[in-house]
Amino acid sequence: MSSQHSESVTARLSSGRTGQALFLLATMGNIGSSTTLIWLAANGATVVAVLPFCAVTWGCYFCGHYLVDGELVDRTTADRSLSLPGSTGLRALAVVGLGSMVLAFPTGIVAVRNGSFPLLVVSLTLFVGGYNVGHYGLTLKPL
Known part of the structure; x- marks a missing residue:
């Protein structure tokens, strides 16, 4: 093609x-x-x-x-440095996304320990959603 x-x-x-x-x-x-x-x-x-x-x-x-x-x-790019965007809204998205990803891990641990499949779905949604939101806040692209 x-x-x-x-x-x-x-x-x-x-x-x-x-x-x-x-x-x-x-x-x-x-x-x-x-x-x-x-x-x-x-x-x-x-x-x-x-x-x-x-x-x-x-x-x-x-x-x-x-x-x-x-x-x-x-x-790949020559510059892989991490810098927060100038916009307060985009910074907030980056922080919320990172926080959501961090929260996903203990939520997933509790889900597995308690045998709760629905809570595990919530955990993975927090992680994947947080990744998309945080990435958008940093790059204006969800991935």
């Missing part, structure tokens, strides 16, 4: 309602498959049983990233 053709496909997919729906679907797939793989692993499932959910989790991430950037992963 030519580069020009792939760029037009990317532009169509990442714009409008179709792109938003696909991004939401990729995010939900990531949360669902992550939740399932953690649940299975915590309940003694074999590596072979858990691996397909790992593949789906990463596949959903790469799909969402492709919809946002037109690439599966970020291109």
Whole structure:
């Protein structure tokens, strides 16, 4: 497939309602498959049983990233320094996103210890949602 053709496909997919729906679907797939793989692993499932959910989790991430950037992963840049944006609103998003990701871990631990699948879904939603919100606050892109 030519580069020009792939760029037009990317532009169509990442714009409008179709792109938003696909991004939401990729995010939900990531949360669902992550939740399932953690649940299975915590309940003694074999590596072979858990691996397909790992593949789906990463596949959903790469799909969402492709919809946002037109690439599966970020291109490397010379400057990888972390700096907070000048806007107070964007700084708040970065801090809220990071806080949500941090909160996800103890929530997930409590969920696994208590055998609560719904709480595990909340934990993974906090993590993936926090990642998207924080990344947007820092880069103006959700991935």
